[in-house]
Amino acid sequence: MKILVINAGSSSLKYQLIDMEQKLVMAKGLCERIGIDGSRLKHTPAGKDTVVIDSAMPTHADAITLVIDALVSPEHGVIASMDEIGAVGHRVVHGGESFSESVVIDEKVKAGIRECIDLAPLHNPANLIGIEACEKVMPGVPQVAVFDTAFHQTMPAQAYLYGLPYEYYQTYKVRRYGFHGTSHKYVSQRAAEMLGKPLSELRIITCHLGNGSSVAAIDHGKVVDTSMGLTPLAGVIMGTRCGDIDPAIVTFMMEKEGLDPKAMDNVMNKQSGVLGISGISSDFRDLLAAADEGNERAKTALDMFFYTVKKFVGSYAAVMGGVDAIVFTAGVGENNAPCRAAVTSTLGYMGVAIDPELNQQRGGDRDISAPDAKVRTLVIPTDEEMMIALDTQRLTSK
Numbered sequence: 001m002k003i004l005v006i007n008a009g010s011s012s013l014k015y016q017l018i019d020m021e022q023k024l025v026m027a028k029g030l031c032e033r034i035g036i037d038g039s040r041l042k043h044t045p046a047g048k049d050t051v052v053i054d055s056a057m058p059t060h061a062d063a064i065t066l067v068i069d070a071l072v073s074p075e076h077g078v079i080a081s082m083d084e085i086g087a088v089g090h091r092v093v094h095g096g097e098s099f100s101e102s103v104v105i106d107e108k109v110k111a112g113i114r115e116c117i118d119l120a121p122l123h124n125p126a127n128l129i130g131i132e133a134c135e136k137v138m139p140g141v142p143q144v145a146v147f148d149t150a151f152h153q154t155m156p157a158q159a160y161l162y163g164l165p166y167e168y169y170q171t172y173k174v175r176r177y178g179f180h181g182t183s184h185k186y187v188s189q190r191a192a193e194m195l196g197k198p199l200s201e202l203r204i205i206t207c208h209l210g211n212g213s214s215v216a217a218i219d220h221g222k223v224v225d226t227s228m229g230l231t232p233l234a235g236v237i238m239g240t241r242c243g244d245i246d247p248a249i250v251t252f253m254m255e256k257e258g259l260d261p262k263a264m265d266n267v268m269n270k271q272s273g274v275l276g277i278s279g280i281s282s283d284f285r286d287l288l289a290a291a292d293e294g295n296e297r298a299k300t301a302l303d304m305f306f307y308t309v310k311k312f313v314g315s316y317a318a319v320m321g322g323v324d325a326i327v328f329t330a331g332v333g334e335n336n337a338p339c340r341a342a343v344t345s346t347l348g349y350m351g352v353a354i355d356p357e358l359n360q361q362r363g364g365d366r367d368i369s370a371p372d373a374k375v376r377t378l379v380i381p382t383d384e385e386m387m388i389a390l391d392t393q394r395l396t397s398k
């Protein structure tokens with residue numbers, strides 16, 4: 001079975017065609033500037049150079065049509081006809097409380113995704129447009145929605161409620177949802193495979209550290225807490241997002257600077273985080289380079305990042321009564337050895353110890369623990385597309 005995985009944004013659409021028998025990506029690519037002048041498709045067949053196709057894409061349906069054309073093209077295609085695509089898996093950002101797992105898409109599911117637009121006003125409309133574009137271009141091909149929030153739906157009320165009037169939760173659904181769920185799910189399953197034990201017997205802390213970062217506590221296979229909240233702004237300090245702050249700062253700064261809600265939201269999402277602290281960059285490679293050259297603010301920004309991640313790891317070990325494995329994933333977690341060293345540095349009392357040489361090595365899934373460590377520290381490159389494809393296969397081949 002071949003599955004097309006789609007991640008639709010408001011003016012972009014990423015895709016991967018995955019051969020599920022061989023668990024191989026056959027081709028992947030990106031449509032940019034959909035509905036805007038200068039739109040183009042960057043298509044990369046496995047093992048070949050990227051081809052750039054400049055073509056008008058007034059709508060997402062036009063973009064999907066171009067993707068299919070590229071996939072079946074005699075020059076840079078990877079399949080003979082569209083009929084080879086057995087199913088489509090869509091990344092959907094917000095499933096609210098309605099979706100605790102992936103689902104086959106029908107009218108009711110689309111209505112459910114529409115109901116969550118309030119909670120993800122930028123993402124869910126684009127995800128719906130992507131779904132409807134596929135329905136139009138590939139009628140009859142089953143489609144599955146995989147939600148970023150779904151894996152975290154197992155959290156108990158003590159973890160997902162905020163200390164606000166209960167009516168805010170009842171009326172507006174204000175609660176912790178958490179994000180990156182597909183990634184936390186994928187790496188926790190891989191961790192269980194690597195440790196040779198079922199997920200249901202393990203306590204795992206997964207650290208998805210990239211531009212956006214989140215940490216999750218997965219207790220015997222179920223998420224019991226995660227660092228992101230109602231929105232992806234909460235938790236650890238991130239590239240440009242502030243993470244957890246004293247909520248009173250919001251009104252204090254709005255008054256001081258005369259900011260309206262939208263402007264304040266923009267400050268916290270786009271001008272804060274390690275960018276706001278360093279004044280240099282949101283990119284961790286730039287910060288490491290600047291810190292190496294002696295830039296104090298870059299060093300402080302990195303220290304703050306490592307420190308907040310460590311605080312979540314420590315608190316999640318506390319709520320689970322211990323931890324069997326800590327997993328690092330995403331751009332920073334997979335590639336940044338100093339980050340892993342700093343986050344684990346004072347956790348020896350919990351039985352966490354990494355091998356400095358193994359920590360420096362690069363590559364795929366790896367165990368970087370010291371031989372005598374009671375807690376395993378793993379680095380697992382995330383693969384959200386494969387997780388989406390696996391769920392899509394499972395739900396459509398029933």
Ligand code: ADP
Pocket residue numbers: 209210211212239282283284285286330331332335336
């Ligand atoms: P996103 O949240 O956009 O998916 P990624 O998971 O791709 O983000 O992570 C992007 C971050 O990973 C960037 O800040 C980048 O600097 C960092 N990163 C990527 N490669 C390295 C590396 N070799 N060393 C340190 N940081 C890296």
